[in-house]
Amino acid sequence: MPKGQNISVSVIKRLPRYLRFLKDLLKSGITRISSRELAHRMNLTASQIRQDLNCFGGFGLQGYGYNVEYLYNEIGKILGIDNILPVILIGAGNLGKAIARQMDYEENGFKLIGLFDNSPEMIGKDVGGLVVRDMEELDGFCQQHRPAAAILCIPKEQVPQVSDHLVGLGIKGFWNFSHYDLANSYDGIAVESVHLSDSLMTLSYHLNNL
Amino acid sequence: MPKGQNISVSVIKRLPRYLRFLKDLLKSGITRISSRELAHRMNLTASQIRQDLNCFGGFGLQGYGYNVEYLYNEIGKILGIDNILPVILIGAGNLGKAIARQMDYEENGFKLIGLFDNSPEMIGKDVGGLVVRDMEELDGFCQQHRPAAAILCIPKEQVPQVSDHLVGLGIKGFWNFSHYDLANSYDGIAVESVHLSDSLMTLSYHLNNL
């Protein structure tokens, strides 16, 4: 397994879950853990945990296991959550407002620095300590504050036009809550999508096939 | 590939996305499509599409392709979205309110029939046409209305206690927005989780490794 790159998406997607469990262990005062014990708690195999971690380096110690705090910090660094990136949110509707208020951005490697909407009723309102700005101000704001990413909480139809515009303004990643399939639109742009209705339909399937 | 069951989770998770693309095709008036053309639009291989669909049956016609409307309806049936199930939402905070208002439940196989919270400020308030009920009323409500599933928008710490209670009340599935790892808690209970901070950290990783 090459230490450098070529990490599979499956591995990456498991890292935040490791982090969650390690945080709980930290809180409960557990300082070391074996892959066997962690696997048991997370419903994984010890092999998988060791394979996953060894994609990035040898974080354990033979005969001892893993130091919880050290491992927690290392995984945090791998995810880049120690590198706080500025992010803006587009679309301060129901969902946009909730996402703006709900998330602890700093915990996850971001700082929310601006909210934008085009509806006159929303513009000027305070949402979680930030004022909702007119979309008209987007260009000037981005030139000045250089956000790295944008959270899209706008309707599907508006996405391609807005995302093109944002890429032009230097945005390097999207957290996409729309139904629009943004994943394969750009090269060199990170896209992470949350398709809530896909998730709800998956639940429907499972309920109907219990 | 057995037509009956043993469908892998990877396949299930792709079905809602097929549905989204088919809906767009329908809207644009396209009545038939080949696996090749659909694959091209979805950034998949034609093989994968044919394999996926043939887990459930032969929906296509040799030499012709697939009838868009028929395929759309069949995938909908597989996902069970034609079978509307009653669902309740627990936790009418920022996120809970947004999820209550935002989703088109009927489109995804559900009907939202009740909202619950334990905060005196929220109880009695109207959220998207439903009144927020006191958690005290949960037992009576469930006995009367028999919700099939519950949406959890409550803090991590409260989840195990509340979910145990709901399972006791006959809830068969959870749409879990909390940080609590519910996936392996119960047998015979469907769990679909939306871990927003996991998703945000994944974006952080990708941005830091462009």
Added chain:
DNA sequence: TAGATTGTTAATCGATTAACAATC
């Protein structure tokens, strides 16, 4: 019929699990 495209089997690829030597 000839052309197109499926359904399905076979081949490949990648991810997970098992095994074990290295080493604390």
Added chain:
DNA sequence: TAGATTGTTAATCGATTAACAATC
């Protein structure tokens, strides 16, 4: 040293892709 547990290689398993005969 003996016991534990990692890091890593090898084996297995599952998912994706390719190929092609069936058939519209």
